[in-house]
């Protein structure tokens with residue numbers, strides 16, 4: 285059991301992720317940030333210095349439950365105060381469970397500026413993974429906009445609303461190519477890429493023939509849902525969000541923002557050739573070129589381009605294909621099962637709305653507005669008035685028609701919190717609906733902090749009591765991110781066993797910015813010794829100033 289120390293400086297850097305130079309947020313001068321690699325049971329210590337000149341920063345360790353360290357979850361306004369420029373905050377937390385994770389900014393839209401990297405936890409010494417592999421390849425996925433995040437954020441919070449549109453480029457390990465294709469020799473109508481910067485050089489994944497590789501895949505996209513395929517190769521899915529799943533074979537797979545997976549790929553194809561790894565957009569009309577990387581069979585040159593066309597991805601709106609993949613994700617035998625029943629069920633209706641002319645997303649007609657005083661501090665110290673006292677609604681009107689735009693699109697805004705009794709079982713029904721325009725319902729990947737949840741089921745249309753009878757209590761997968769399909773519902777169960785205040789939100793960056801999230805608080809009175817520097821701002825800052 286080691287303590288692993290990192291000293292990081294977060295700052296703006298000039299970078300060319302897709303060959304066009306822009307300003308991005310980097311760590312220690314690099315993008316993506318450094319990979320954290322540890323063993324289960326280790327303690328990670330990141331001394332984070334904020335070198336952004338005029339804005340705060342925090343980093344969230346996505347998929348790490350922060351058992352006993354809720355102040356290290358890295359969520360501005362929720363678990364801590366933003367770290368001021370020139371200040372250093374020390375994140376210290378345990379990585380208790382092996383798996384594929386990542387980290388990213390969780391203040392404003394900083395993730396979309398490039399503030400992210402991989403976090404990989406190996407099994408503890410003496411332990412073994414429940415599958416075999418000879419080597420590993422890391423595949424961190426993201427999307428990239430040429431417009432800077434401040435302009436994006438201002439557009440989203442303006443009236444008239446300015447939507448960010450589709451990303452310019454998909455990135456693999458922080459690299460992509462814009463306005464050209466690596467496969468122009470086999471695809472018509474696309475110009476060849478002239479790569480003049482190593483920062484946008486094609487990603488090559490070196491492999492030996494007749495071996496099995498573990499691809500560690502994670503998506504930190506701002507908006508895009510993705511489909512990944514490797515030409516001529518099949519993949520066996522073995523891990524999702526740091527939990528083992530019953531292995532199943534696929535030709536291609538969907539990856540939503542906030543998801544992570546491990547897949548096993550066997551290099552059993554003709555070794556005289558290299559192969560494409562292809563990444564394309566789904567769930568939204570694709571206006572972004574697929575990203576390509578090269579699976580490089582030894583001893584071929586890494587620059588030898590595959591002679592085959594890149595694998596063709598399913599149609600962007602082939603939801604049957606997406607659902608078929610998602611429904612196959614089930615827990616590996618021996619995974620902890622959920623409690624047989626829940627003591628509370630919260631039904632959360634996701635709608636797109638208007639608030640005084642501004643475009644928002646709401647949950648049970650409440651659009652999330654974060655307070656200036658982090659909840660963790662104000663709730664622990666019972667500070668009245670730091671956020672809206674009224675509890676958000678437990679459910680939504682029984683006659684709400686999820687298939688049509690709301691008859692009244694007007695919404696409300698609140699910083700209200702769902703307070704959950706400690707050590708109880710809670711069910712959450714995520715209910716999707718029609719957005720503001722007719723015949724539009726979008727995909728939303730929901731991510732829970734501080735927990736894994738069991739995904740008990742998915743369904744079409746409005747959730748009814750009958751649907752609860754069909755919940756999968758036998759082998760539901762444990763995850764921290766779950767998707768709701770257009771016009772559908774998704775049912776989750778978790779146990780409130782981790783004292784803290786936890787965000788639960790759509791992982792699409794602009795949607796969270798527009799209010800698509802809720803706050804769960806559980807056992808906050810049991811949280812002890814919150815480091816002062818985590819919560820000494822807003823009303824808590826004033827309270828500390830008055831202390832003797």
Ligand SMILES: O=C1O[C@H]([C@@H](O)CO)C(O)=C1O
Pocket residue numbers: 447719726795
């Ligand atoms: O939140 C969103 O806003 C736009 C559109 O609904 C309005 O322009 C879009 O596609 C979203 O996902």
